Amino acid sequence: MSNERNLCLSASGLTKVFGFGRQKTAAVDHVDINLYEGEVVSIVGESGSGKTTLAKMLLGLLGPTEGDIYFQGKKRDISTQRKKQEYWKNIQAIFQDPFSSYNIFDKVDAVLLDCIHMRGGRKLPHEKKIEIMAEACSFVNLKFEELTNKYPFELSGGQMQRLMIARIFLLKPKILLADEPTSMIDACSRATILDELMQLRNETGMTVIFITHDIGLAYYVSDSVYIMEHGKFVESGTADDVILHPKEPYTKRLISDVPKIHEEWDLSTV
């Protein structure tokens, strides 16, 4: 089956070094990653393992020290602002902190309107735009009438994060990078947000990269899992293989750190 799959985004020998001299640290150290179309991939690691740095490089927010990134078979070129914008039509992100993802001076409508404009809908009549925005909101079970004319601070964290998903629904990128999208949200809304994300993926067939420290979450959503430690992948494979039959001691430790309900949670290991 792997022959049929098209490579969507890949990186080889990706490295990012911060600092110089004795302070030199490789946050991401010669990482190879292959992402196929329509796949859900999780990158799991502790804080400080370089997950977010890797994500920023894939997004093009941070230049790699070494290594190349290939997008749809061709080497990625984001040397100019115009090329960057073109690239960002294909890859979009949801960040950890929904409160800092919005421009606090803009109303909520403006966020969605921007997305419509980005997709070439600038010339559409106003009623049509409203209709599209309402559709996006109803996809994430929000009511557009309740949101319109509101500022971001008037929404709850869960609502903001869902509005971020509505944005992705409008933009329909090929790749979605979700950097700890549910870590600041309580367990109830987390289920809703994950369900909506997965539904969106099923409809659009996009590639989703999940970055998380919660191995349970990674297991629930993803097809394949990469475990990251000190800037390197220590273990990778399908979710069932990695999480139910971990081989590396680091993976075993990560799994043992998460509370369980059907098995005994061993507290003696810390």
Place this chain on the structure above:
Amino acid sequence: MPNTMLEVNELTTKYVTRFKEDVYAVDHVSLKVEEGRSLGIAGESGCGKSTLALSLMGYYFPPLHYMSGDIIINGKNISGMDPDEVRKLVLGTEIAYIPQAAMNALNPTQKIISFIEDVVQAHELYQTKKEIYELARKCFDTLGLPEDALQKYPVELSGGMKQRVVIAVSVLLLPKVLIADEPSSALDVTSQKMVIKMLRQLMEVGFISSLIFITHELPLLYNVTDDIMVMYAGQIMEKATSKEAVFDPLHPYSKGLMGSIIVPEKGLRNVKLTAIPGVPPNLKKPPTGCRFAERCKYVRPECTLHAIPLREIGGGRMYRCILSEKELRETYAREAHKNVK
């Protein structure tokens, strides 16, 4: 019969907004924690969990106001007492509280030990600095924290370490009841495990007699506490032992909460998470009937007519629903059957 460490009867507290509107964030809550037991409080954000914690320790500063009910901590009734008096009388010695971002409580310009000196001296129990140092050293030693952390500044410690230091400081004066309000939610999984281990240790070595643990992470509650109380819109929805609450919830809201558990265990991938649609009601104008009615899958016309009392079904278990235990179980069984098909 074990001693009751904390008893709360029909406690009601309210917030008063800028526009003089009353928000009843804790509404007729009764609970009892016995010596050696731990109670977990679960619920969505905005359900009154943290307000309940503040109310329990008599922390009534505007906009939070005390309305009615009794709070008895180890035989001392503190209901309606002035917060300053409460602080002198019971805080730290009878009841201690760890807020969510407890590590921010440390003063960045003070060493840990001088912070401890300030805390202990406020209670006028120990006189000399040497005595205080000895007390702190013993406490840190028992809890497995390094002694040299006492001579460090907060910036020199990691987030998880700071959190554990603050927990150790909060139990220095051996309080009877410890209220931990999401003590681990800002930490990564490894530090979280250390904090949880420490909380359990506190009970085992006898630093505290009972624990109230507040979180929305149900797998954590299940592993830490003996009983779980589910709160929704300021009311108790269900109270049961941890095992019953997680594997056999009765109230539809608890059922929904338990359906959102994510753990890395076999079979999780085949289960569809059951999210509860909608948001909690606005407590400025609480619904007349069941507060969960508008989000409930099994809602009936009579649910919204009048307030639903808490039903007791034996073994300390109670829930707040119009349906009987048998009806609820039948409904869930029917649904599970439908899902299988």
